[in-house]
Amino acid sequence: MKDFEFYNPVKVIFGAGKFAALGTESAKYGKKVLLVKQTGPLEKLGIYAKATSYLKSAGMEVFEMGGVTANPKVSSVREGIAICKSKKIDVVVAVGGGSGIDCAKAIGVGAMYDDDIWDFFLGKKVAEKSLPVGVVSTLAATGAEMSLHCVITNEELKQKYASHFAVNFPKFAIIDPALHLSVPRFLTAAGMCDTITHSAENYFAGDPLNPMTDRIAEGVVHTVIESEKVLDEPDNLELRSNLAWAATISINGLTDCGRGAFEYGAHIIEHNIAAHHDVTHGAGLSVVHPAWLAYICERNPTRFAHFAERVFGPKKGSKSDLALGLEGIAMLKAKYKAWGLPVTMAELGIKDESSYEAIAASILVDPDSFIKDKKIVFDVLARCK
């Protein structure tokens, strides 16, 4: 086990109906609140009207900012920062999935600095302060509600980069699985893939001698797979709750403890595909993740044999580690496919390879990237057929 620090001060409030706590929780941090709103169905479902009502009932003055898209744009972040500065906002609240939450995190940081916010994603600046941010997650997927990660897309520069500052942690995260009941099948499946990926990235990087961390990561994957019936029972609150908590546990830091590495290979590649093609994050992952795993499995088959046995249960018998590992990866890919997710670039809507050079070039300069050779990117993308 490698040395590590674990620190996660997010107050999680979990349960159906807990959305109603938004006002009282937010009001602890001041009077003026910026409500960050995503495009998509949440407005129509009345979620934002409810949020506003909860905030106003707690005596807050509510400012709104809409238009936050999937793969949230730095232009939205800049818009939010400008509102915070001109209106002297006390607390930023996001009600949404990872897009809205990450946008709020970046706004919270940017509001405290005169520097351009993108400098914090380029690694040029370190954030040591943020406005308080509170979140309500409406989707089990990115785990942004309890993580310090924040992923923003610079649409002009075609860069999708992450920051990982301790000040990115929300003050509170309301996880209300009743809000997840309306998530459509495809997005539910994409969230399931995202959750699995968060536990199955660092699992294969760094120090493998981490039985406690392994068990938590495997537990996430087990929980998601054992809750897959949710795709046919979208109103099943128990299954929604399982996915919601698994998504949060998967990326709140626990599954990285003791690894001594931070190598989210599938994420790095997916982020940089998304910088050039506007794809749903979890759907980009369902294509890239099995391909990335197959690539690294060939280099470290022992670890994959361990994962395959633990999670999918095939017995080693006379098989080689490589054969067993690849069998496990094939079983994972079959799950993604069965859930209705794309598993090839064509299914993702990327019909030719004309952007591959640009994707590879982006990866090589991504501040988070540990992939320093474009041949690796091409090798992985070639497996996405």
Next chain:
Amino acid sequence: MKDFEFYNPVKVIFGAGKFAALGTESAKYGKKVLLVKQTGPLEKLGIYAKATSYLKSAGMEVFEMGGVTANPKVSSVREGIAICKSKKIDVVVAVGGGSGIDCAKAIGVGAMYDDDIWDFFLGKKVAEKSLPVGVVSTLAATGAEMSLHCVITNEELKQKYASHFAVNFPKFAIIDPALHLSVPRFLTAAGMCDTITHSAENYFAGDPLNPMTDRIAEGVVHTVIESEKVLDEPDNLELRSNLAWAATISINGLTDCGRGAFEYGAHIIEHNIAAHHDVTHGAGLSVVHPAWLAYICERNPTRFAHFAERVFGPKKGSKSDLALGLEGIAMLKAKYKAWGLPVTMAELGIKDESSYEAIAASILVDPDSFIKDKKIVFDVLARCK
């Protein structure tokens, strides 16, 4: 899954040699530090000399308080509170196991109030503030380093009670497995039992529909059992690290999420045995825990069958849930025995039943107790033969 809140702001610093960070971490909270010292081998091993040196090197003025015993006494807590008040201490530091850490937590609270500290354990007062507390754990056992629990014994009243205030969380917890290498076999085994118990108490209480929480709790038990070789290899840093992190995860709140109950039955009984007999906590548990589990297994065998299959692997086949559950409990008890722990009251040093009435009476008035019928206590104690 039941509604829950999860909040744990402890900064964990994990790794061999991290003890040396004590000074810089403590100095963040002020200049005057009270170092809480346990009786036992730590002084002789030079641990406290090192702690003092680290604190002084960081420019701190160090006050010391020694004499903290296993089952730490409220008289020690009162002594520490008096020092904090008279010397205007800024931060309380414990270097030790659960005893020293819990003593420091209680001192931190008491230093902020004029009320008698025992009122906070009787449930008469609620703590909303504490001096900052920092800890270095020297033993994998109670998980006190990352928990909000604090267990103190009132030796005059023969009461061993717990408080669970959010202000009890240490500001930082240094978990340095190199310090664990010198822990003798018996205390190592007692810590292993304590760790398992923390995950296998609430597991059987409240809502069983918690797959993510189940996996974490089962993962703790797996990790401890898979690291049992440590008893023959006390210098094995990897195994010590596994136990250290499992002990911390087991009681930092994660294994309680979604249960909607807080029923630590074996703990309640053990605490009240210890209030009358000065026994090692983990050794009291190795006697009581299997007995308590057998008692509740007869009332909820389905859950025990699940646990037995997941953790110990026997297949159900044609067995009843009760038979399978009891088989799992027997396997757990056999582990405790094999590790050299007592599994009967006699082995614990309690040769007759003369104190049973007093123990039962204590349990019925323990503010944490959900056991309201002394017949239950006698039933469980009768199984400790």
